[in-house]
Amino acid sequence: MSATVLRKRRSTCPLNVALEVFGDRWSLLIVRDLLFKRRHTYRDFAGAEERIATNVLADRLARLEAEGILFKKHDPADARRVLYRLTPKGRDLAPVLVEMILWSARYERTAATPAQIREMTEHKARFIAAAKASS
Amino acid sequence: MSATVLRKRRSTCPLNVALEVFGDRWSLLIVRDLLFKRRHTYRDFAGAEERIATNVLADRLARLEAEGILFKKHDPADARRVLYRLTPKGRDLAPVLVEMILWSARYERTAATPAQIREMTEHKARFIAAAKASS
DNA sequence: CCGGATCCGTTTCGATACTG
C-alpha cells in the first residue's frame, strides 16, 4: 500500500488541490495530533482513539512527508526514537482544522466543551498562534 | 453504492466527526459548486472539471442530504428540474472551504488569481457572507 | 520494543454502459 505516496495533481482548482493532498479520513487527524495533542510518534498516532490501521498510518505519514507537510527527525534525547514534526506548510493547516472543529461543535454532537469553543471562536488568531508555537 | 448513506459516528472528537461527514475527495467539491459557482443541478456537478463519476455523485448527494447539508427542491420555473440547495448547516462550511483554498493558493500551484486571494484574505468575513447570501 | 511491511478478505471507488 505504501506505494501510493505521491498522487499526481489532476486539477488546479485550489480546493481540489487541497483535497488531493489531505481529502481523506486520516491525514488531518495526524496533523491534529501534531498540532494540538503533542503526539509525535508512530505509536502516538496509532494509539489515538480513531484507531487507524498501521498500514494506513504508514501510508499517510509517507504521503504527508512527500507533500512537505511533516518530516521525520530522530529524538535528540533517544536516537532510536523517531519523531514526526510539522513543517511550516503543515502548521498552516491550523486554520482549516479550527474551522472544521468549530463547524462540528456547532452542528454535531461532539466532546468539545463550551469553554474550548468560546476560546477558539473569540480568540481564534491567538489560539492558532499558540498551537503553531507549541507544535 | 448509494446504500452507503448514513455512516454511524465512531468518535465524538470534533475534527473526526467533521471528517466522518465530509472527509472524502468529493463532498466539499459539491458544496463549493453550490456556494461559489452557482451550480445547482446534478448535471452541473457532473460537468465540473473534476469529473466525478455519476454513481459517486449520486451517493454523495444522498449522503450530504442525509447529513442535513443540502436538500432537493423542484425548480419553481420548471418543475421537471431538480435543484440542490444548501441548508444553513451547509452554508456554514464556507469558512472551512475558504481556509482550504487559501492554504492551497499559498503552498500549491493553483489557478487562483492573486486578486481573488487578496480579496479572500483581506475581506474574509465579507467574502464568506457574500457567498452564503448568493448561494 | 518501535516503526513499519506483508497478507488477505472486505469495502469503496471510478469508468462506463444502461434505464425510467
Next chain:
DNA sequence: CAGTATCGAAACGGATCCGG
C-alpha cells in the same frame, strides 16, 4: 436528465510478521 448496474481496480481493516 437523473440517476442505477456492473465490474475491475484501488483502498481499507485487521492480523501478523520483521528488521534494527
